[in-house]
Amino acid sequence: MFVIVTYDVNVKRNNKVLKICRKYLVHVQKSVFEGNITEAKLRKLKSELKRTTKTDEDSVIIYRFDSLKYSSKEVLGEYSPEEHFL
Amino acid sequence: MFVIVTYDVNVKRNNKVLKICRKYLVHVQKSVFEGNITEAKLRKLKSELKRTTKTDEDSVIIYRFDSLKYSSKEVLGEYSPEEHFL
Secondary structure (H helix, E strand, O other), rough: OOOEEEEHHHHHHHHHHHHHHHOOEEEOOEEEEEEEEHHHHHHHHHHHHHOOOOOOOOEEEEEEOOOOOOEEEEEEEEEOOEEOOO | OEEEEEEEEHHHHHHHHHHHEEEHHHEOOOOEEEEEOOOOHHHHHHHHHHHHOOOOOEEEEEEEEEEOOEEEEEEEEOOOOOOOOO
């Protein structure tokens, strides 16, 4: 499946969340990651994010798409996706 | 159609971009908007964003979904979507 993960977290936790997401997805914008991921890896990503973030302060949204058939993506301006897969 | 708009813009332009997006979509996270929008309104939103942002400094990503059939959304932590439709 394809996911888009956006987050808005306390600055103290920003680096940790960035490092976690980088293991699984492509970094496309300051606090936005996207990419194809398996069910098992999505579960791991979510549990790592839950352990790292504070539910009353931080916000993580995971948009999940099992098919990209009817979708497209457009970028206005700067775009430099970073890939950091191990 | 449904769109997700994420942006990473120079702080000087942040408020302007926020105000533009608020006219068309729901503000779900600091620099993330989502919602259903018509083709005509998406064109207007894009032209306003193009006029406001600087292509060599700012980044706007527009994810577009003509069907949400195979998709879902999950939130970890804080979530307070603001609706500001005129």
